[in-house]
Amino acid sequence: MKTKSNLERVLExxxxxVTGELGPPQxxxxxxxxxxxxxxxxNVDACNVTDxxxxxxxxxxWAACSIGKEEGLDPIxxxxxxxxxxxxxxxxxLGISALSLNNMLCLTGDHQKFGNHPMAKGVYDLxxxxxxxxxKDMRDEKKFQCGEEMxxxxxxxxxxxANPFADPFEIRAVRLAKKVAAGADFIQTQIIxxxxxxxxxxxxxxxxxxxxxxxxLAGVAPIKSVGAAKYMKTRVPGMDVPDSVVARxxxxxxxxxxxxxxxxxxxxxxxxxxxDGVAGVHIMAIEWEEVVPEIVEAAGxxxxxxxxx
Amino acid sequence: xxxxxxKPFEEILGYLNGDKNIFLIGCKGxxxxxxxxxxxxxxxxxxxxxEKGKTITGSVVVDMLCDSAxxxxxxxxxxxxxxxxxxxxxxxxxxxxxxxxxxxxKVVHPGCNTLSSGGAxxxxxxxxxxxxxxxxxxEFTGGICPIARCSKHLLNGPCGxxxxxxxxxxxxxxxxxxxxxxxxxxxxxxxxxERLVTPKNWSVSxxxxxxxxxxx
Numbered sequence: 001m002k003t004k005s006n007l008e009r010v011l012e013x014x015x016x017x018v019t020g021e022l023g024p025p026q027x028x029x030x031x032x033x034x035x036x037x038x039x040x041x042x043n044v045d046a047c048n049v050t051d052x053x054x055x056x057x058x059x060x061x062w063a064a065c066s067i068g069k070e071e072g073l074d075p076i077x078x079x080x081x082x083x084x085x086x087x088x089x090x091x092x093x094l095g096i097s098a099l100s101l102n103n104m105l106c107l108t109g110d111h112q113k114f115g116n117h118p119m120a121k122g123v124y125d126l127x128x129x130x131x132x133x134x135x136k137d138m139r140d141e142k143k144f145q146c147g148e149e150m151x152x153x154x155x156x157x158x159x160x161x162a163n164p165f166a167d168p169f170e171i172r173a174v175r176l177a178k179k180v181a182a183g184a185d186f187i188q189t190q191i192i193x194x195x196x197x198x199x200x201x202x203x204x205x206x207x208x209x210x211x212x213x214x215x216x217l218a219g220v221a222p223i224k225s226v227g228a229a230k231y232m233k234t235r236v237p238g239m240d241v242p243d244s245v246v247a248r249x250x251x252x253x254x255x256x257x258x259x260x261x262x263x264x265x266x267x268x269x270x271x272x273x274x275x276d277g278v279a280g281v282h283i284m285a286i287e288w289e290e291v292v293p294e295i296v297e298a299a300g301x302x303x304x305x306x307x308x309x
Numbered sequence: 310x311x312x313x314x315x316k317p318f319e320e321i322l323g324y325l326n327g328d329k330n331i332f333l334i335g336c337k338g339x340x341x342x343x344x345x346x347x348x349x350x351x352x353x354x355x356x357x358x359x360e361k362g363k364t365i366t367g368s369v370v371v372d373m374l375c376d377s378a379x380x381x382x383x384x385x386x387x388x389x390x391x392x393x394x395x396x397x398x399x400x401x402x403x404x405x406x407x408x409x410x411x412x413x414x415k416v417v418h419p420g421c422n423t424l425s426s427g428g429a430x431x432x433x434x435x436x437x438x439x440x441x442x443x444x445x446x447x448e449f450t451g452g453i454c455p456i457a458r459c460s461k462h463l464l465n466g467p468c469g470x471x472x473x474x475x476x477x478x479x480x481x482x483x484x485x486x487x488x489x490x491x492x493x494x495x496x497x498x499x500x501x502x503e504r505l506v507t508p509k510n511w512s513v514s515x516x517x518x519x520x521x522x523x524x525x
Contacts, residue, residue: 082461086508108468111460113478122461129465130508145508163469168490174502175466182505190469237470237477 055115410452
């Protein structure tokens with residue numbers, strides 16, 4: 001075991017892992033975090049807390065994670081290169097580990113243009129791959145990026161994102177290989193609605209032997225409305241929503257659409273579990289956390305394993 | 310005026326590793342003015358490379374390498390020598406290197422680091438081509454610059470927002486990483502994408518604040 005992460009324990013035990021996602025508030029209200037954490041606790045092995053997703057200002061991920069930890073979650077701190085140079089990233093990494101947080105997802109970050117401060121200066125001193133290597137060097141070599149050594153190293157289970165649906169498709173597995181070579185321990189993918197295309201990507205991943213070197217958690221999300229499905233299909237970069245998904249939601253009366261969205265999510269989880277090399281699912285029910293227990297239970301993923309450190 | 314200086318010779322030799330026959334290109338504009346890639350420097354570079362066992366198939370020093378039309382004409386008169394080369398070494402700033410890589414279906418190596426535009430940009434009015442970062446990366450990116458043209462300055466490949474050849478930030482902007490991947494595929498060099506590019510030294514860049522050293 002590299003860390004005290006519950007997610008690492010579950011994956012190392014060969015169990016099919018479940019992670020969730022928690023969006024911090026656009027305020028200093030700690031109760032929002034506590035409420036969402038209580039819903040997710042016991043239903044997920046670890047829980048991502050987003051870091052200014054879509055470049056909107058929200059409570060810092062590490063702070064919300066610390067609150068989530070008090071509520072019994074094993075939080076995954078998301079951290080982006082958009083807002084921090086290598087100095088700030090390393091300072092935060094030290095602090096996160098000192099707060100006994102065990103997991104970190106290393107991201108480049110959504111471009112500032114999409115958020116509520118599009119006039120901000122993007123940092124992008126490092127990219128996600130360089131960031132992953134920096135965390136690994138700090139943890140395994142006790143080295144700062146400049147080469148200087150530290151006394152007590154951060155013990156973090158290192159995560160990275162992968163988007164099987166972005167272009168150019170043919171180099172997507174190669175890019176994953178770079179993240180693995182850089183030091184990623186686990187991968188969480190973009191939300192999957194096009195299972196066939198994801199399966200094609202997984203074949204490329206297996207051909208490179210990557211599924212044996214890194215734990216791949218397939219991303220899923222329930223859709224609440226036909227409008228949301230259409231929005232994701234046409235407006236969100238890097239998303240692939242097949243027509244059949246929109247049609248399925250359109251095929252039921254309006255009041256039944258959320259329920260159908262949940263059923264669709266469960267169906268997708270069941271399909272993903274059959275794909276060789278998928279080590280778990282990452283359920284992103286942002287601002288709809290209350291359906292996570294239902295999804296996890298209906299997918300036959302309860303109870304979650306209780307492994308002692 | 311784009312201000313550039315030659316990369317260390319050992320770095321250039323590293324780029325040329327495996328290539329025996331080299332065609333050299335310089336520029337009588339900015340690069341000659343700054344002594345990084347004029348007639349004299351191209352001749353000297355040819356001699357140094359020959360000492361290291363390379364064959365120089367030919368060389369040309371163009372009046373304004375960033376002038377695409379002029380460079381196209383000039384390169385046409387050297388077609389045989391260019392065809393005979395394994396790769397091309399360009400001794401000028403990032404704008405000139407990118408003119409050549411756009412015109413020639415060959416591996417193009419940058420021989421200089423671009424330090425500053427000296428207050429004014431040269432050609433390429435339609436798109437920024439060089440941010441004068443002082444640590445030229447064009448060797449690894451098919452002669453197309455991700456520092457100047459990727460919205461996130463990514464050095465290790467496209468982000469998850471590249472779709473249909475467009476950048477997620479604006480559908481009117483091409484994804485430069487799609488262009489880089491296409492170019493490397495054409496050149497049979499997709500394996501260059503497998504290399505882990507280490508964090509960049511921004512201290513030699515204008516982007517990072519007051520410059521330490523701008524002029525050779």
